Amino acid sequence: EVQLVESGGGLVESGGSLRLSCAASGFTFSRTGMSWARQAPGKELEWVSTIYPGGTRQYAESVKGRFTISRDNAKNTVYLEMNSLKPEDTAVYYCAIGIPPFGGGRGQGTQVTVSS
Numbered sequence: 001e002v003q004l005v006e007s008g009g010g011l012v013e014s015g016g017s018l019r020l021s022c023a024a025s026g027f028t029f030s031r032t033g034m035s036w037a038r039q040a041p042g043k044e045l046e047w048v049s050t051i052y053p054g055g056t057r058q059y060a061e062s063v064k065g066r067f068t069i070s071r072d073n074a075k076n077t078v079y080l081e082m083n084s085l086k087p088e089d090t091a092v093y094y095c096a097i098g099i100p101p102f103g104g105g106r107g108q109g110t111q112v113t114v115s116s
Helices: none
Strands: 003-007 010-013 018-025 034-039 046-051 057-059 067-072 077-082 091-097 110-115
Touching: 003 091, 018 034, 018 091, 018 110, 034 067, 034 077, 046 067, 046 077, 057 067
Parallel strands: 010 110
Antiparallel strands: 003 018, 018 077, 034 046, 034 091, 046 057, 067 077, 091 110
């Protein structure tokens, strides 16, 4: 059974940082591209970043230069380091398998709230 469990969300002031983690199980993590996506209240799910098995990274323009995705294949974990956070980054952040539309599944999400 595929499981994705996010953690690390919380409340932070504008300009602050958070590090999200996603523990994965039930599939061959090291061979799988992993993504982060987010959904703000009243908005559609938005792709944030992807890291491929070989290490190639892609970012949405809205987070480029501020967010860093990484992975630890030994721990079956993918991370999202978020710096210089803005109020518009407030959303539920999801870890997901593959790329949009994430047919491989996604986690339950972790709330990130950035206060102004």
